[in-house]
Amino acid sequence: MVVPAPPAPAEVRARRWVRGPLWDLFWLHGGLWLAPLAVALSIGWTDPGDSPAHIAYLVLAALFWIGHRFSSTWLAWFTTAYADTRRAQPLRFYVVPAVVMALTAVVVLAPEGILPGTWMQRVIVLGGADYLLVTYHFAAQHFGVLSLYRSRSTRTAPARVRTLDRVFALTVGGGVIIAAELVQGATTLPDTWLGPLAHGPDLAPIRVPVAVVTLALTALQLAVARRHTPGLPRVLYILGLAAMALAALFAHPFVYLFCWTTQHWLAAVGLAGIVAEGEPTPPASRPFLRVFHAIHRVPGRFLLVLALLSALSMPLYEVEASGGPSDRPAFDVLDAALGGILTAPLTLQLLTALGLATAFLHYLLDRAVWRFSDPAVRRAAAPLLRPPAP
Numbered sequence: 001m002v003v004p005a006p007p008a009p010a011e012v013r014a015r016r017w018v019r020g021p022l023w024d025l026f027w028l029h030g031g032l033w034l035a036p037l038a039v040a041l042s043i044g045w046t047d048p049g050d051s052p053a054h055i056a057y058l059v060l061a062a063l064f065w066i067g068h069r070f071s072s073t074w075l076a077w078f079t080t081a082y083a084d085t086r087r088a089q090p091l092r093f094y095v096v097p098a099v100v101m102a103l104t105a106v107v108v109l110a111p112e113g114i115l116p117g118t119w120m121q122r123v124i125v126l127g128g129a130d131y132l133l134v135t136y137h138f139a140a141q142h143f144g145v146l147s148l149y150r151s152r153s154t155r156t157a158p159a160r161v162r163t164l165d166r167v168f169a170l171t172v173g174g175g176v177i178i179a180a181e182l183v184q185g186a187t188t189l190p191d192t193w194l195g196p197l198a199h200g201p202d203l204a205p206i207r208v209p210v211a212v213v214t215l216a217l218t219a220l221q222l223a224v225a226r227r228h229t230p231g232l233p234r235v236l237y238i239l240g241l242a243a244m245a246l247a248a249l250f251a252h253p254f255v256y257l258f259c260w261t262t263q264h265w266l267a268a269v270g271l272a273g274i275v276a277e278g279e280p281t282p283p284a285s286r287p288f289l290r291v292f293h294a295i296h297r298v299p300g301r302f303l304l305v306l307a308l309l310s311a312l313s314m315p316l317y318e319v320e321a322s323g324g325p326s327d328r329p330a331f332d333v334l335d336a337a338l339g340g341i342l343t344a345p346l347t348l349q350l351l352t353a354l355g356l357a358t359a360f361l362h363y364l365l366d367r368a369v370w371r372f373s374d375p376a377v378r379r380a381a382a383p384l385l386r387p388p389a390p
Helices: 009-015 021-027 030-042 052-078 083-088 090-109 119-151 159-184 191-199 204-228 232-250 253-277 287-296 301-321 329-337 345-369 375-380
Strands: none
Touching: 021 030, 021 232, 021 253, 030 052, 030 232, 030 253, 052 253, 052 301, 052 329, 052 345, 083 090, 083 375, 090 119, 090 345, 119 159, 119 232, 119 253, 119 345, 159 204, 159 232, 159 253, 204 232, 232 253, 253 287, 253 301, 287 301, 301 329, 301 345, 345 375
16 A cells, blocks of 8 residues: 655645735735835825825725625626525525615615605615624635635644634624724714714723734734644734734724725635636536636636726715715716716715615625535635645
8 A cells, every 4th residue: 555645845835825825915915015005105195095005095996896896796696616506595696685685775765755764864774784794794704714724724623713713803803993993983984874983982092902902812813823723824814914903993094994995805806716717617508607607717817807897887886985075086087077967866876775785785695605614605616725736
């Protein structure tokens, strides 16, 4: 009987990355380089929002913001990778998303008097729900990436390591961010969508205790990683998440916004690209899927299509995420080109409904396509779960 030779140290190190050091550092580890980039581009400017960093952020948002929102929908509905899963789970992939989108549209577009409250009050309620959901959504992605790196460890980690990953992601990637929002003021959503929380009492004194908790949890995660799931990629991700949380507490709000949102967009798009590119070839009887497979089979083409869709559609979504009429540059350019039609009251209502409905759709389908506890999802996302070749 021939006993296979143990893998070489270099091969073991290579398999700890999702795709490779350079790919992972760009697409997944934005917490390590986006904040320094924002700071570097802001040097010499009193307000970073007026600096070259703001231009860089607009470019990144144009390329990846709405593209990342489309990515999970694309995987769920337009890839052969998830064909068996969506046939087996129509409730999760079709029925619930359709009902949620329809209800959102009704709440936003119903004439006053049909539903309780004014139009703006209903939008504020939905905006508050979106704020909580998007915060959890970001934290869940951090847990997912930590799980990917945990699965690539050469050691079998105890079940408690997974639990600690979830606690770390939800606390540092969720709870700390909410605390930072309250300390710094609303940065990721318009103030009106946070209601009284955006203008509550001065919470600056909680900065230090929250930072201490963040550092303590980070130290615990690093100790556990060293013992049970060693590997540079996992350690870097833990440090990157902690760095972004501390930036949210202490850095200029724009720096936090720059790194926190862009890191999330890049990770979502990059991981979706791996799955799409590795999908099975669709049968000749499915011409609809073969059209999309022509995009998926060429490395990088899917990402370019997402970036193009993102750039073209971003002006229509700025109403949803902007802080008001003075904070939607792409929307204003398109509105001027169309003769002011976008600022008509009905159009603003329609765009608000579009933004909120597709945001809720994204949260639902993101959960559907990345729910690795489901064996069907693991089969669909096999190209992502398979360690890279040495």
